[in-house]
Amino acid sequence: MNPLRYLFAIVALVGALNVYAAADLEVNTPGVNAIKSSMQARHAQLAGYYANGAVGLSMDGMIELRDAGSVPLAARQTVNALIAAENQDRDALYAEIANANGHPEWKSEIRSTFAQRWIQLAQRGWWVMSNNGWTQK
Amino acid sequence: MQTRAASFAKKSWIALAACALSACVTINIYFPAAAAEKAADKIIEEVWQIQQSDKPATVKEKK
Numbered sequence: 001m002n003p004l005r006y007l008f009a010i011v012a013l014v015g016a017l018n019v020y021a022a023a024d025l026e027v028n029t030p031g032v033n034a035i036k037s038s039m040q041a042r043h044a045q046l047a048g049y050y051a052n053g054a055v056g057l058s059m060d061g062m063i064e065l066r067d068a069g070s071v072p073l074a075a076r077q078t079v080n081a082l083i084a085a086e087n088q089d090r091d092a093l094y095a096e097i098a099n100a101n102g103h104p105e106w107k108s109e110i111r112s113t114f115a116q117r118w119i120q121l122a123q124r125g126w127w128v129m130s131n132n133g134w135t136q137k
Numbered sequence: 138m139q140t141r142a143a144s145f146a147k148k149s150w151i152a153l154a155a156c157a158l159s160a161c162v163t164i165n166i167y168f169p170a171a172a173a174e175k176a177a178d179k180i181i182e183e184v185w186q187i188q189q190s191d192k193p194a195t196v197k198e199k200k
Contacts, residue, residue: 027176
């Protein structure tokens with residue numbers, strides 16, 4: 001067999017496999033699913049705080065306490081704990097997706113993609129951070 | 138004339154070179170932005186339990 005042809009065939013084959021692998025992003029792993037259901041369960045508790053503006057979406061794919069005044073004193077600790085847990089999950093989610101796709105270095109790009117999409121998909125009335133500060137959708 | 142061993146060695150070299158070349162391809166793979174966006178939407182819709190993204194956000198708080 002012509003050596004050049006042989007070389008070309010192998011490069012083409014391996015290259016094709018790589019391109020196939022890059023075409024989609026794997027998000028259906030046990031790790032991702034576990035984080036997802038944890039966030040889903042927490043959302044029931046957080047939704048009210050998004051709606052009343054106590055909690056807003058930051059530009060880095062996280063959530064923040066925006067207006068502590070709209071949270072009754074008794075609930076403040078709970079809200080802070082919810083925010084901390086949510087942010088921990090989100091960070092883990094971005095890392096998990098990057099790792100699941102064999103590119104841990106993609107984490108920050110995944111984070112910024114999510115940041116935009118969270119804000120884009122946020123419900124009317126929720127508060128989101130923009131370059132001009134907090135804005136209500 | 139080429140012995141079998143020499144031929145094998147030559148093929149091995151080519152295979153090695155091919156692997157090295159395709160490794161370059163792997164390292165240079167760009168971040169699949171469109172796929173990431175699609176994946177993000179899917180996860181966000183599940184976490185926030187949004188029905189479909191082709192409608193404007195939600196109808197819930199429409200005036």
